[in-house]
Amino acid sequence: MTKSASRASEDIVGNDPAIGALPVALKVSGLHTYYGDSHVLHGVDLDLPRRSIGCVVGRNGVGKTTLVRSILGLSPPAQGQVHIGAEDVSRWPAHRLARCAVALVPQGRRIFPSLTVLEHLQIGARTGERGVDGLAAAPWTIDRALEIFPRLQERLGHRAATLSGGERQMLAVARALVANPRLLIMDEPTEGLSPAIVDQLRELLLRLRSEGVSILLVEQNLAFVLALADRVHIMDKGRIVHACSAVQLGESPEMTRRYLGV
């Protein structure tokens, strides 16, 4: 690659220096989002303290994925605010938000079929702002991410289209890891994973939390939620209807039946 091409590539994918120092921890208030005429989010309120794992649970179709998209600026909210630290990011374009250390592991993985495993990590890699917000641990380089997922190491030069479902999910997680997020948002990460990989994922999330990362987890897998969540937000018909600790949710079969149908 020529020097000027590499320069241009930094301009397109580089970090935005002006907004590098935002403290993280997410606050969503009164969020309303529409898809065309359909009113999906009816005033969502949610707080995610720093260095914690907050889970959003609820049946299919209650607006969990829309909430994730609205937080990230992919489906801009019609009303309400999203704060990351002290900053109101509700009207920010998605790419700007991602540059201040917010990473997404989306529902359905959404890996790029025509890119190799390595290319995913290369375009996803960001130095992030380690050091602020208590992130004292060493940054997630591509090599460190591959140590966690040796399977990806073996398939480094393969196109993602050839990966299995489990490998795709590992890639989606690794792609978010190398962005060195302070806020990690995961939408149904355990969907379709084998129990062994789910265990591995749980270990990883606990480790990330101990490194200072704040995690918002949208999940249907109740056992996974109960094992990880510092706080659980139950969502129904476009609202957060109840928030409690994982222990409280685990002790209330009434609540799990009513809102989760299990």
Next chain:
Amino acid sequence: MSFWLINALNGLSFAMVLFVLSAGLTLVFGLLRIINMAHGSFYLLGGYIALSVIQASDHFMLGMASACVAVMLLGAAMQRWTLARLHKQELPQSLLTLGFLFMFADLAFWIWGGNPQLVPKPAVLEGAIRFAGIAYPAYRLALIGIGVLVAVLLWALLEGTRIGAVVRAGMDDEEMVRAMGINIPLVFTAVFAFGAGLAAMGGVLGGPLLGLFPGADFEVAMLAFVVVTVGGLGSIRGAFIASLLVGLADNFGTAWFPQLSLFTAIIPMVIVLALRPSGLMGRA
């Protein structure tokens, strides 16, 4: 024997002009999802700008460089200030580019007039080269080399650089690329401008061969659409193979059945689309 050789070389050199032109169109379609009707205008304007610069300076390369830069800037402005406002609205975008096609055609007619004009060849490529019992124009041979070179460079850019990976990722899933912090609006403008520049380059390369005249924009755009459709939308490799098919079919077709000339260029499209509706290298 010499009939086959000459027609094959004619077909190949024409195919390379087609490829340079179509590569830009397929890139723009693959990433921005815009069916750019004005792509032929970039070809024609590129050729005309080069013509004026070469007439004033007597430098072919200077003409080519100024044409590419000028048309890239024009493309960037057009994408940034008009097309970007219609993001994801495919029909309004296409209609807008159709409007640009008419405007640019009138503009070109107003500036350069209605007489067909040939872009002068570079002096070193005047004349013919003798081999295998034929004398063949040096410029056409050079075109084949340039076309292959452009194809290799484009391939290396797309497959071997981070920018290329970003562009391919954007073709796969634009929204996810945005969520990874990549400034997609900027990438869109850059790729549109780059595609416009390739079309201009096609106009300069094809200018000495096919000539520049009112309506050339429409003619080449139609062939470029055939190439892009046959190759598979968004695929550079597909565009290269399809350019060869269309270029050769057009030349041999015209040689054998002169009265069916345009028809023979379309035949590959009919056959390919009947067998593979998404094109040779199309994304499913």
